[in-house]
Amino acid sequence: xxxxxxxxxxxxxxRREALLAIAREVKYPVGSRIFEEGGRADRFWVVNTGTVALxxxxxxxxxxxxxxxxxxxxxxxxWLFPPHHWHLGAQATGExxxxxxxxxSVRALCARDPELDHALLMYVSETIGKRLRSAxxxxxxxxxxxxxxxxx
Amino acid sequence: MTDPPVPYRVLDTxxxxxxxxxxxxxxxxxxxxPFAPGQFAMLYAFGVGEAPxxxxxxxxxxxxxxxxxxxxxxxxxxxxxxxxxxxxxRGPFGTGWDLPLAAGDDLLVVAGGIGLAxxxxxxxxxxxxxxxxxxxxxxxxxRSPDDLLYREELGGWALPYCGVTVDRAGxxxxxxxxxxxxxxxQARFSPAETTAFICGPEVMIRxxxxxxxxxGVLPQRILISxxxxxxxxxxxxxxxxxxPLLLCRDGPVVGYDRAEHLLTVREL
Numbered sequence: 001x002x003x004x005x006x007x008x009x010x011x012x013x014x015r016r017e018a019l020l021a022i023a024r025e026v027k028y029p030v031g032s033r034i035f036e037e038g039g040r041a042d043r044f045w046v047v048n049t050g051t052v053a054l055x056x057x058x059x060x061x062x063x064x065x066x067x068x069x070x071x072x073x074x075x076x077x078x079w080l081f082p083p084h085h086w087h088l089g090a091q092a093t094g095e096x097x098x099x100x101x102x103x104x105s106v107r108a109l110c111a112r113d114p115e116l117d118h119a120l121l122m123y124v125s126e127t128i129g130k131r132l133r134s135a136x137x138x139x140x141x142x143x144x145x146x147x148x149x150x151x152x
Numbered sequence: 153m154t155d156p157p158v159p160y161r162v163l164d165t166x167x168x169x170x171x172x173x174x175x176x177x178x179x180x181x182x183x184x185x186p187f188a189p190g191q192f193a194m195l196y197a198f199g200v201g202e203a204p205x206x207x208x209x210x211x212x213x214x215x216x217x218x219x220x221x222x223x224x225x226x227x228x229x230x231x232x233x234x235x236x237x238x239x240x241x242r243g244p245f246g247t248g249w250d251l252p253l254a255a256g257d258d259l260l261v262v263a264g265g266i267g268l269a270x271x272x273x274x275x276x277x278x279x280x281x282x283x284x285x286x287x288x289x290x291x292x293x294x295r296s297p298d299d300l301l302y303r304e305e306l307g308g309w310a311l312p313y314c315g316v317t318v319d320r321a322g323x324x325x326x327x328x329x330x331x332x333x334x335x336x337x338q339a340r341f342s343p344a345e346t347t348a349f350i351c352g353p354e355v356m357i358r359x360x361x362x363x364x365x366x367x368g369v370l371p372q373r374i375l376i377s378x379x380x381x382x383x384x385x386x387x388x389x390x391x392x393x394x395x396p397l398l399l400c401r402d403g404p405v406v407g408y409d410r411a412e413h414l415l416t417v418r419e420l
Contacts, residue, residue, distance in 0.1 A: 006337075051328060053321070065321040068328045072337050093326050133359070134331040138319045142353040143265035143295035145171070145223065 006072040007046050010123040015116045018109060023099040028052075034075070034090040041078035041086050042103045047071055050096035054088040063089060067131060074127045079103035154386050157196040157240025158184055160216065162233050168301050172266065173231050174219040176211060180238055183214035188248035189273035190377060190405045193218070194385050196240030197229035204245070204382040204400070205230070206270035216241070219269040219301060245385040247405045249274045250375060254347035257373070258286035260339060262360050264293045264332055264352020268301045270377055270404075271351050275309065286346075287312040289339040293332030293356065296320045312340045332356065333363045343368035351377040358415055361408045374408035 008016045026045070028034055035041070037057050051070050055063035066088070069075045075098065078086050084103070110117035160177040167173050187193070187207045193216065196202045203226035209217025222231035233239065251274065259278060263271050271290075278288050288311050294300045296318050306314060315335035317328035328334065332352075346369050350357050357376050364374055380392035380399045387401030395414045397403060 051326075053329065062323055065325070065329050067330050068317075068334075070328065070334070070338060130334075131330075134334065137331055137355060137359060140355060141295070141319070142356055143293070143299060143319065 007074055007120075007123055010126075011119050012115050015113070015119065018113070018116065019101070019106070020099070022105045022109060023101050026098055026100045028092040028096040028098070030092055030094055032092050032096075034092060034096075035086050037086055037089045039086050041076060041084045043100055044074065044076035044079050044103065044106075045098040045100050047073055047075055048097040048099065050092060050094040052096055053091050053093045055091060056088055063091075067134070068093070074124065077124050077128055079106075080121075080124055154384060155242060157194070157202070157242050158182055159238050160241045162235050162237045162239065163215070164235050165233055168219060169299050171223075171231070172219060172221045172299075172301065173233075174208065174217060174301075175230075175233055176209070177216045177218070177239065177241065178211075179214050184241060184243055186210070186214070187216065187244040189251070189277055190248035190270055191244040191246050192270075192382075192385075192404065193241050193243035194245065194382075195220075195226075195230060196242070197226050197233075198238070198240065200229040201226045202240070202242075203227055203230070204385060206377075206404075207244075208269040208272050209276070210273050219266065219272075221266050242385065245382075245400055246403055249349055249377075249405055251277060253373070253375075255284055256286060257345050257347045258341035259288045260336075260341055260346055260348040260364070260369075261288070261290045262293075262332055262348060262350045262352070263291070264356040265295065265299070266301065267350075267352030267356075267377070268292055271349060272302060272305075274349055279309065286342075287340045289313040289341060290315070291332050291335040291339060292316045293335075293352065294318050297322050297325045297327075313338060315339070331359065333360055336363060336367070344370070347373045347375065349375050349377075354378070354415060361412070365408075371409035371412065372407045375405055376408055376411060377404045378406055378411065379404060 051068050053065045054067045055065045058064050159180040161180045163176040163178050165175040187210050192204045192206045194202050195205045205218045208219040220227050220230045222228045261271050317330050321329045348364050350360050361374050382400040383389045383391040385400045387398040392399040
């Protein structure tokens with residue numbers, strides 16, 4: 001099942017426990033960098049508390065925050081696709097608590113369990129799709145002076 | 153035949169953002185009939201023209217509060233109003249938010265940009281009688297932190313969930329960045345027993361309504377406020393026609409079950 005219940009709700013029965021068995025609970029203080037753009041994407045997180053800002057380095061300027069990830073949401077999908085490098089940086093904007101998953105361990109688990117593999121892939125794809133739709137919609141600058149675009 | 157505008161005096165004005173102002177009006181003589189949340193008035197800036205503006209507040213003694221963004225000749229004239237000035241007001245017009253429909257339900261109030269203005273009196277009505285409803289959630293999307301309306305008031309609303317997200321974060325913004333739909337994961341509601349009230353740009357309304365349908369909210373319990381070119385406000389001129397609907401009379405608040413197919417037609 002996919003949907004809005006987060007990663008664990010998207011997994012088939014019994015797989016939540018299997019995945020949590022290889023997770024560790026982590027905490028990030030306010031302002032701490034969780035990963036950097038271009039760095040090796042060897043893990044991902046499910047945020048439990050707090051908010052993480054995803055940013056893009058702009059030379060000579062403050063990093064531009066282009067999205068945020070909140071409780072229940074997936075942080076990081078670059079671990080799933082080559083070249084396994086982060087496309088963005090991530091910073092805790094509040095005290096963040098999360099489950100952290102090592103990519104190698106998850107891949108090994110998925111290799112033994114095709115159903116988990118499929119559910120995980122579907123969930124990550126859905127997350128990427130949502131973020132793509134969000135980015136595309138925001139390109140319209142809906143709330144700006146020109147509203148939803150130029151008149152015919 | 154439409155009634156002539158009734159004079160209302162500006163009590164005070166308050167800048168909300170660089171291009172948006174809120175002002176309060178009181179009758180300068182005869183008062184109009186009471187407005188309901190979601191309805192709109194035709195505001196006449198003398199010597200310039202008339203424009204439809206939703207009520208952002210319903211005040212004692214027939215007073216009204218409006219929030220106006222300066223985007224055209226009339227709204228720019230309204231934006232320049234000062235305390236003591238007089239404007240012409242016609243109304244109330246249109247359908248309001250159907251609060252009785254939501255009795256006992258969890259409530260989702262979803263606003264984009266200046267769409268928060270017509271939702272504000274709805275939130276106030278629910279806060280004044282919370283026992284009649286389930287959990288009240290307010291989700292707000294804005295262009296940037298500087299474009300947020302009613303900033304202080306938002307922070308003061310005691311709600312199970314009140315979330316704000318912006319398209320573009322400025323320096324030091326500690327909150328969410330992204331579409332307003334991303335806030336739904338944090339909102340507290342049971343989809344099958346929820347009534348949603350949505351106002352904002354139409355693309356945002358569609359995105360939000362689709363996400364709510366996906367989560368199990370019934371289409372007839374998704375109420376949206378639509379905007380078209382309203383002129384007469386009495387259903388005669390046809391400028392605001394959307395398929396079979398004349399939005400000044402049959403709207404601006406419409407159930408998504410009636411509006412969904414109309415919002416995807418390229419030419420109506």
